[in-house]
Amino acid sequence: MEAAGAGAGDIAGDIAGDTAGEVAGDVAGERGRLVNVAYRLLGSLSEAEDAVQEAYTRWYALPRSRRDGIVSPGAWLTTVTARRCLDVLGSARVRRERYVGAWLPDPLPDHAERGRGAATDPADQMVLDESVTMAFLVVLETMTPAERAAFVLHDVFRYSFAEIAGILGRTPAACKQLAASARRRVRDAPPPAPAAAQADTVRRVKAAWESKDIAALVDLLDPAAVMTADGGGAARTALRPIEGGADIARYMVAIAGKAPGLELLERSVNGMPGLVARQAGSVTTVAAFDIAGGRVTRIWTVRNPEKLRPWSRS
Numbered sequence: 001m002e003a004a005g006a007g008a009g010d011i012a013g014d015i016a017g018d019t020a021g022e023v024a025g026d027v028a029g030e031r032g033r034l035v036n037v038a039y040r041l042l043g044s045l046s047e048a049e050d051a052v053q054e055a056y057t058r059w060y061a062l063p064r065s066r067r068d069g070i071v072s073p074g075a076w077l078t079t080v081t082a083r084r085c086l087d088v089l090g091s092a093r094v095r096r097e098r099y100v101g102a103w104l105p106d107p108l109p110d111h112a113e114r115g116r117g118a119a120t121d122p123a124d125q126m127v128l129d130e131s132v133t134m135a136f137l138v139v140l141e142t143m144t145p146a147e148r149a150a151f152v153l154h155d156v157f158r159y160s161f162a163e164i165a166g167i168l169g170r171t172p173a174a175c176k177q178l179a180a181s182a183r184r185r186v187r188d189a190p191p192p193a194p195a196a197a198q199a200d201t202v203r204r205v206k207a208a209w210e211s212k213d214i215a216a217l218v219d220l221l222d223p224a225a226v227m228t229a230d231g232g233g234a235a236r237t238a239l240r241p242i243e244g245g246a247d248i249a250r251y252m253v254a255i256a257g258k259a260p261g262l263e264l265l266e267r268s269v270n271g272m273p274g275l276v277a278r279q280a281g282s283v284t285t286v287a288a289f290d291i292a293g294g295r296v297t298r299i300w301t302v303r304n305p306e307k308l309r310p311w312s313r314s
Contacts, residue, residue: 026074027077030074030078031125032127034055034078035048035126037153038051038052038081039126040137040140040156041085041148041149042089043106045106045126045307046122047088048122051084051085052122054080054081054084055077055081055084059076079166082153082167083167085149086146089145089148089149099232100231100233100239101231101237101239102229104134104228104230104300104302105134105141106302106310107269107274107308108126108269108270108271108310109268109310109311110268110271111124123310128268129271132270132271133192134290135189135192135288135290138300139185140152143181146168146170147178147179147181148182149178150178151179151186154179155179155182155183161173161175161176164179190292192291193291193292195272195273197294198272198273198289199273200294201220201296202266202275203266205275206264209253210264212253212257213253214250214253217248218245218246218249221245221246221248221295221296222295222296223244223245224243224245225299226241226242226243226297227251227298227299228241228298228301229300230301230302230303230304231303232303232304232306232307234304234306235284235303237301237303238251248299259279263277263278263279264277265278267286269288273289274287275289276311284303285302286302286311287299287300
């Protein structure tokens with residue numbers, strides 16, 4: 001996985017005080033990989049960045065003699081980042097019980113859609129692949145924190161179980177069992193449709209939605225389809241999942257009718273074809289889809305403005 005560039009602004013002074021070789025090779029170059037690991041563990045860009053930032057802060061808080069004695073700064077930073085992610089995952093269930101409506105992972109834009117803000121925007125460091133599709137991240141949400149960490153670190157980032165054991169504080173055999181349990185959950189999920197087939201279905205959904213054609217939408221939606229929306233209490237949306245293709249179609253048309261000037265755009269969402277709704281030049285909704293047999297089985301719509309920041313151009 002490619003490494004990203006410079007560290008965050010508030011550690012820039014510390015970085016400047018170190019040797020150029022350490023910054024380029026062992027420390028700053030780890031940032032992109034750490035953000036990618038943390039996002040897959042947490043499903044939240046802001047929380048991933050916080051976890052990575054804390055790892056860097058702890059690194060530069062070490063006496064220089066301690067840092068010089070660490071054989072692999074990257075392994076040290078990964079351990080601190082992953083353990084912080086485990087702490088966050090451990091408290092996530094309680095926090096999400098207080099969350100208004102359903103909680104969904106942060107949607108990721110591709111490079112063309114990312115904002116032109118700070119160079120350290122975590123979205124700019126994300127590598128989009130099958131391990132960040134919305135469907136995959138939703139499956140990860142069903143795992144225990146330890147299962148998720150073992151699976152992501154081993155199956156996605158190819159860490160050995162001996163390395164994972166040091167992070168989780170368990171034996172390599174126990175970590176192998178955790179990853180195997182997580183892997184079964186992933187295998188139980190239906191495989192994603194090829195990107196080209198998904199793009200065609202999403203394009204047809206967009207056309208039917210724009211024309212408010214309920215019959216066409218019903219034909220494109222699986223009868224057992226489910227739509228889940230995340231507004232976080234900051235944007236109006238359905239607080240509970242909407243089940244059934246017909247009900248989803250009526251809901252989508254009702255939304256379009258209440259949003260004059262709504263513009264729908266075909267965009268990559270977490271590396272797969274999706275839709276973005278824009279109103280008065282601002283992104284208000286990002287929709288990701290799961291498609292099987294040419295019909296939509298799941299729709300995940302994110303409307304929480306905090307989660308849409310990477311989609312806003314500065």
